[in-house]
Amino acid sequence: MDSLFDLHPLGPTPDDLERRILKLQKINAALMQRVERSMDQQANAYSLFQTAITLESQVRLRTEELSSALARLERTNDELSSARDVSERANRFKTRFFTAVGHDLLQPLHAARLSASALAEAADDDRQSTIAARIEHALVTIEELLKSILDISKLEAGVVTPALRPVALDDLFASLALDIEPQARAKNLSLRWRHSGLAVVSDPLMLRRILQNLMANAVQYTDRGGILLLARQRGEGVRIEVWDTGPGISDADRQTIFEEFQRGTAADRPTIGGFGLGLSIVRRMAEALGHPLGLCSRIGRGTRFSVTAERAALPDVASASPAAPIHARALGLSGARVAVIDNDPGVLEAMQALLRRWDCDVYAARNLADLGGADKPDLILADYHLDDGRNGLEAVALLRRRAGSTVPAIVITADRAPAVADAVRALGCELLLKPVKPAALRALMQHLLSQVPQAVG
Structure with missing residues (x-):
């Protein structure tokens, strides 16, 4: 290749100079392109650097916001957990309250209805009968209103x-x-x-x-x-x-x-x-x-x-026993030996008065220890909740063992819990909810007394 310093004896010709100029222009253009590419790369790198800085700031900001939100969420969760615990305690209290209130309200009403029924049957004239009927009507109205209030309260409280x-x-x-x-x-x-x-x-x-x-x-x-x-x-x-x-x-x-x-x-x-x-x-x-x-x-x-x-499908039930002959007292309750167990003296007294008006032979007891004199009753009326954590099903089982037969029994309670109904049904007893309607009690007693008890295993 010719150098710029390779001089022709007569000096460079115009063609030589033109070729060298074109060559230098190409070299210059290549160098400029390289410089421009380098500048573009630097500009891109700077732009990426600026973008990275911006993104880093945004990430830091979002991270701080997320951390703050998580902290607030944790505080909210703690508050919700605390509120849930308070709500659960309140619901447990409501459940106990409504159970206790239902029992405490219906218990005296149960005694009052039994007493009013006995009073009506013992009335000697129309005036006394009218007064007794008015008392009975008022008690029925109170009973229905109390039941409705308790039912709605339980549904609203979510305890049902x-x-x-x-x-x-x-x-x-x-x-x-x-x-x-x-x-x-x-x-x-x-x-x-x-x-x-x-x-x-x-x-x-x-x-x-x-x-x-x-x-x-x-x-x-x-x-x-x-x-x-x-x-x-x-x-x-x-x-x-x-x-x-x-x-x-x-x-x-x-x-x-x-x-x-x-x-x-x-x-x-x-x-x-x-x-x-x-x-x-x-x-x-x-x-x-x-x-x-x-x-x-x-x-x-x-x-x-x-x-x-x-x-x-129909639930499994014990096979029915063969039809038994109907006792003479199936048309009434005269002479029936009835054991009554209730820890409330007022209810016990009212039940005795009513049963005696129906000409029943009544043995009354407030607890299991008082059942010693109850000898082979024809029928048992037992309150479910007794003192000292005992219940009427224990009294029924005790009297049945003594009698050696499945003495018909009616369990009376204000407790509407499904577990109570299941336990009563499992022992083969009838269930009546307080306050008991005397007419319904009498009809059920007549039905049970019309069947001969089966011997125990």
């Missing part, structure tokens, strides 16, 4: 938790008819129920309360005709229906009768009392159970309330 299990409807219907029949008879209404052989998945106590309220409501609003209770299979469910021949419910009232203190236009009649809480309790309990409610009514013809539950 459904215990779902198979419920045989024929047994439930028979028991409900026994409870409602005195009210229907007092108004000259017919009361019928149909055998279905069906069972549903439900809480037995809550379902009973729903149907009891619907039937009592039907009796209250019906002046002529009667009440019908039945169940129909509908697909995978069972629809339980309560029919009446009352005045019917208008379209306007159907939207409000399930609310508190709403009784419909028919309630404007002087014969209708109460505070309109029954159907509100029905709605709340049905919602808690997941049982849809239905209503069909025609003015002047009557009303059908319904509640639908999932169908279940």
Whole structure:
């Protein structure tokens, strides 16, 4: 290659100079491109550096915000945990409170109703009978109001938790008819129920309360005709229906009768009392159970309330014993030996007075130690809660062992806990909830005394 210093003897020619100029221009252009690329790379690096700094600041800011949010969340969680603990303690207190209040309120009312019934049967003239009837009516009103208030309070407090299990409807219907029949008879209404052989998945106590309220409501609003209770299979469910021949419910009232203190236009009649809480309790309990409610009514013809539950297989029950001959006292209670166990002196005295009015031979005891003189009773009436942590089922078991037979027994309690009902059922006893209706007690006693006790294993 020629150098710039390789001079031609005669000096560089124009072509040589032109070639060298072009070569230098190319070298200069290449150097400029290299410089420009280097500058671009430096600019990109600086831009990336600036971006990294910005991102780092943003990350630091977001990290601080996240740390602050986590700290606030931890404080909130601590507050929620504390509030949950307070709520759980409050709910446990409410549960104990409502259980105690229910027992303490219904216990004296139970004694008062027994005493009023004995007073009515002992009345010597119409004036005394009228006074006794008014007392009984007032006590019934107080009882229904207290039950409604306690039911609504328990539902609002969330202390009522459904215990779902198979419920045989024929047994439930028979028991409900026994409870409602005195009210229907007092108004000259017919009361019928149909055998279905069906069972549903439900809480037995809550379902009973729903149907009891619907039937009592039907009796209250019906002046002529009667009440019908039945169940129909509908697909995978069972629809339980309560029919009446009352005045019917208008379209306007159907939207409000399930609310508190709403009784419909028919309630404007002087014969209708109460505070309109029954159907509100029905709605709340049905919602808690997941049982849809239905209503069909025609003015002047009557009303059908319904509640639908999932169908279940019939629960296993002990095989029924062969039909036993009916005792002569099946038509009454005269001469029946009845052992009564109750730790409340007032209730014990009132029960003795009532049973003696029914011509029963009564043996009364306040605890298990006092049962020494109870020799082979025909029937046992036992309060569930006794002193010193004992219960009436222990008294029943003791008397049955002594008698050597399954003496029929009725356990009476204000405790509506499912565990109590299960324990009573497991021992083969009947259950009555306080305050006991004397007519229902007498009917159940007559039914039990009409059967011969079976010998114990």
